[in-house]
Amino acid sequence: LNKEEILTKYPVISRQKKNIQKYIDSIIQHNIHTNLVGKSTLVDPWSKHILDSLQLVSFIKNKNHSILDMGTGAGLPGVVLSIAGYKNVSLVDSNGKKIKFLKTIKDDLGLNLNIILGRLEKLHNLRFDIIISRALAKLNILFGYSQNFMKKNTVLIFL
Numbered sequence: 001l002n003k004e005e006i007l008t009k010y011p012v013i014s015r016q017k018k019n020i021q022k023y024i025d026s027i028i029q030h031n032i033h034t035n036l037v038g039k040s041t042l043v044d045p046w047s048k049h050i051l052d053s054l055q056l057v058s059f060i061k062n063k064n065h066s067i068l069d070m071g072t073g074a075g076l077p078g079v080v081l082s083i084a085g086y087k088n089v090s091l092v093d094s095n096g097k098k099i100k101f102l103k104t105i106k107d108d109l110g111l112n113l114n115i116i117l118g119r120l121e122k123l124h125n126l127r128f129d130i131i132i133s134r135a136l137a138k139l140n141i142l143f144g145y146s147q148n149f150m151k152k153n154t155v156l157i158f159l
Contacts, residue, residue: 003046010054012084019083019109020050026105027074034097036074052134052159053077054084059157063087065129068149070120071136075102077159078132082111090114092123120145127151134159 001009007017024045027036041048053076060067063086069078072091079102082089091113093099099117106113116123131146131154142158 001047001051002044003050006046006051006054010051010057012054016083016085020080022109023075023079023083023105024050026101026108030101030104031074034101036098036101037076049074049076050080053080056081056132056157057084060086060130062129066090066127067130067132068092068126068128070131070133070142070145070149072102073098073135075105076134078113079105079111082113083109087112088114090116090126090128092116092118092120094119120148124148128154130155130157132157132159 027045028042030036031039031042037049056077066088067078067081067086067090069089069091072078072093075091078089078091091102096117099115102115105111106115126149128149129151131149133142136142139158146156
């Protein structure tokens with residue numbers, strides 16, 4: 001799907017569309033020195049990155065749920081969910097350069113994000129309604145990481 005088809009399938013308001021494009025532009029700019037995403041995926045970032053993120057809107061109806069994006073990297077899908085209006089998104093990554101990029105995005109776009117620098121296996125006392133992860137690890141590893149952050153009815157979504 002191209003940008004227009006994605007935005008037709010997953011409608012976002014004008015400001016959100018502009019912020020998604022600013023986010024993509026920032027990824028492209030910072031990827032030169034920070035290696036946020038694979039270079040080949042930037043040929044078509046809307047279908048390679050944004051579609052994956054926006055498809056979660058169909059599954060996560062309550063925009064007030066607490067969401068954890070494990071091993072967020074460039075902030076996919078957590079940043080896109082925040083742009084789409086989700087109010088309680090936390091991003092965790094162990095790479096300081098990526099965290100610095102995410103803090104810049106948060107400030108530049110005025111997003112309500114909780115950004116955490118740390119290793120998943122060393123974080124405790126955090127609980128979430130929904131745990132998401134994209135291209136981080138094999139399922140058995142993701143399930144292991146998730147155990148530290150689960151409530152009784154936590155939903156896991158792994159892309």
